[in-house]
Amino acid sequence: MQVPASFQYRKATSxxxxxxxxxxxxxxxxxxxxxHSLLPMMKLRLAHPEALxxxxxxxxxxxxxxxxxxxxxxxxxxxxxxxxxxxxGEHFPIxxxxxxxxxxxxxxxxxxxGGSLCQADPSEDLSAVFAALRANLxxxxxxGDRTVAARDFFVGPYQxxxxxxxxxGEIRVPITAGGTPAASAYExxxxxxxxxxxxxxxxxxxxxxGVLAQVGIGLTALGAERFVAAEAEDFLRGEPPDxxxxxxxxxxxxxHCRPAADQRGPVDYKRHLAGELVTRALRRxxxxxx
Ligand SMILES: Cc1cc2nc3c(=O)[nH]c(=O)nc-3n(C[C@H](O)[C@H](O)[C@H](O)COP(=O)(O)OP(=O)(O)OC[C@H]3O[C@@H](n4cnc5c(N)ncnc54)[C@H](O)[C@@H]3O)c2cc1C
Numbered sequence: 079m080q081v082p083a084s085f086q087y088r089k090a091t092s093x094x095x096x097x098x099x100x101x102x103x104x105x106x107x108x109x110x111x112x113x114h115s116l117l118p119m120m121k122l123r124l125a126h127p128e129a130l131x132x133x134x135x136x137x138x139x140x141x142x143x144x145x146x147x148x149x150x151x152x153x154x155x156x157x158x159x160x161x162x163x164x165x166x167g168e169h170f171p172i173x174x175x176x177x178x179x180x181x182x183x184x185x186x187x188x189x190x191x192g193g194s195l196c197q198a199d200p201s202e203d204l205s206a207v208f209a210a211l212r213a214n215l216x217x218x219x220x221x222g223d224r225t226v227a228a229r230d231f232f233v234g235p236y237q238x239x240x241x242x243x244x245x246x247g248e249i250r251v252p253i254t255a256g257g258t259p260a261a262s263a264y265e266x267x268x269x270x271x272x273x274x275x276x277x278x279x280x281x282x283x284x285x286x287x288g289v290l291a292q293v294g295i296g297l298t299a300l301g302a303e304r305f306v307a308a309e310a311e312d313f314l315r316g317e318p319p320d321x322x323x324x325x326x327x328x329x330x331x332x333x334h335c336r337p338a339a340d341q342r343g344p345v346d347y348k349r350h351l352a353g354e355l356v357t358r359a360l361r362r363x364x365x366x367x368x
Contacts, residue, residue, distance in 0.1 A: 082120035086129040103129035105242040111193035151249040153192025172262035206296030206305040210280040219244035263362035276342040277351040281359035301336035328357035
């Protein structure tokens, strides 16, 4: 049986209390949300925090709502809540398409959106999704709040810009960033239902006057820097979304990503997958415009 090293446990009753507890226990303390990523790592002794600060009762950073033209997702919102949120699916089909293929109902009922992002696992689906959506993350810390673009939140595998003593409060997605509603889609290949991605791609497009005014392409488990296919986005921006361009954007993304060989497949296969999924996700997103 795998047993974690011993640790202290405190339950926070408010965000201010959680921040105070993080200060009190110092840099070896971490928050625990759903625990679906943290607890397995602790049992494997890959993580050995000295104190767990439980944030499950923090209603201040839970729930999902629309405010000032943005979809606001509390860090403590569960996967199942996002999947059940009609407004989220209506504005951003990419969110529902990704959530439908994340794990199983047991994980989705408990695992949180904030935990997914803060884990920064290269195979985590929502990191690429929120990078494609150009979401903003509100970080809460002892010196107040700061906002970080999702694209700047990830600094490497399992690493984010969160400093010790900070926590993620909410994720904000502009509903009409450039004045035009975005269209979106998510494409994932996994070995069996609910498995981690072999590779996956999220695409978000805004078409104005027949050209792509803005494009977001997020790659999951395919070795893209900060989860983004920036070169393919640059290639498409300002151009009409015709079929040849979408295929070429896939080829560009495939050339620039750096997938790793593992039990899910060799590099060449994953690179091919990246190209194919980028084109498919873009094609479906463009098909939803208007
Ligand atoms: C069997 C299984 C299958 C899975 N399959 C998939 C899949 O297909 N796709 C996918 O994307 N994910 C998958 N997951 C991962 C799952 O989505 C995440 O484990 C889960 O959502 C993480 O959220 P959590 O609330 O459990 O985080 P926790 O495990 O509680 O925390 C994870 C990390 O984030 C930190 N953290 C949590 N919340 C905050 C916060 N608000 N502020 C600062 N730091 C925070 C914790 O300190 C910890 O370091 C799977 C997990 C399991 C167990």
